[in-house]
Amino acid sequence: MAVVINTNYSATVASNNLAVSNNMLQRSLNRLSSGSKIVNPSDDAGGLAVATKLSAAARRQGATASNIGNSVSFLQTQDGALKVASKVLDRMSELKTLYNDPTKSPSDLANYDSEFTELQTQLTDINGETFNSVALFGSADLTVSVTEDGGTSVTVQGRDFTNSTSGVGALTGTGATSLAAVTLSDITTAIENVATFRAQNGAEQSHLGFAAELLTVNKANLEAATSRITDVDVAEESTQLARWNILVQSGTAMLSQANQSAQSALRLIS
Structure with a gap:
């Protein structure tokens, strides 16, 4: 190998x-x-694109689950109102039965009518209840929506509380001014209608509950998939860190040796 001064090939290779x-x-x-394994986009451009989409989908899953939770709260509030309505109707049926007692005096009957009127007002008040300014009944x-892409949804049925046939309207209408103006059948029908409302409400809560559970599972799986793309394996990377750390130290030492190798030419001309 030629001994030269101007070009130190060994030092160049060691430097590289x-x-x-x-x-x-x-x-x-x-x-x-x-x-993170992807510090710069150039580390894994394709993986970064996939991870970005998966991460956005996971966040939408979480937001959708939050929306479902709000809808469940709406249904729970509605059911609470229906539960009270059921108690009111139970009392109305009791009043009607007591009203039919032939031994009651006119003043007794008037007292029953007075309570019946107050209970009618309570049913009207229940119909006006809202959840976050959204009417509970109508x-x-x-x-x-129960999927992050909005492709699947659950319908929470409108419940017309004051409907004369499917609600309690027969008891709150203008014709039901006293216990004498309503029949026991009107009251028992209203009780059955409220029970149906509660059953439908419970079915919708069950549906939304399972939908929320699926979203939670999907969100966890999407986050795991994103992690496999972007999160660094600390055990593996720490091994690589030790490797490159040693190579940097040895490379520095070898570059120092290579820089000194050209000094042998000086001995030939000294």
């Missing part, structure tokens, strides 16, 4: 190797300090 080792060392340090349905 040192630069590569140093870059890899910095890369490992960045990954371990950030906890004919309009609520559509609740």
Whole structure:
């Protein structure tokens, strides 16, 4: 091999190797300090694109689950109102039975009518209840999305509480001014209607509950898939860190040796 001064090939190779080792060392340090395998888009451009979409989908899953939770709270509030309505109707049926007692005096009957009128007012008040300014009762349905892409939804049926046939309207209408103006059949029908409302409410709560559970599972799986793409394996990367750290140290030492090798030419001309 020729002995030259102007070009130190060994030092050039050692310098290049040192630069590569140093870059890899910095890369490992960045990954371990950030906890992510993709510190720069160039680390895994395709993986970054997939992870971004999966992460956004997971966040939408969480938001959808929150919306479902609000809808369940709406139904629970509605059921609470229906539960009270059921108690009111039970009392009305009791009053009607007592009213039919032939031994009651006119003043007794008037007292029963007075309580009946107050209970009618209570049923009207229940019909006006709201949840976050949204009416609990009415004919309009609520559509609740149960998937993050909005492709699947659950319909919360509108419950017309004061409907004369499917609600309690027969007891709150203008014709039902006293216990004498209503029949026991009117009251028992209203009780059955409220029971049906509660059964439908419970079915919708069950449906939404399972939908929320599915969203929770899907969100966890999406987060796990994103983790496999972006999260650094600390055990593996720490091993690489040790490797590149040693190579940087050895490369630095070898570059120092290579820089000194050209000094042998000086001995030939000294």
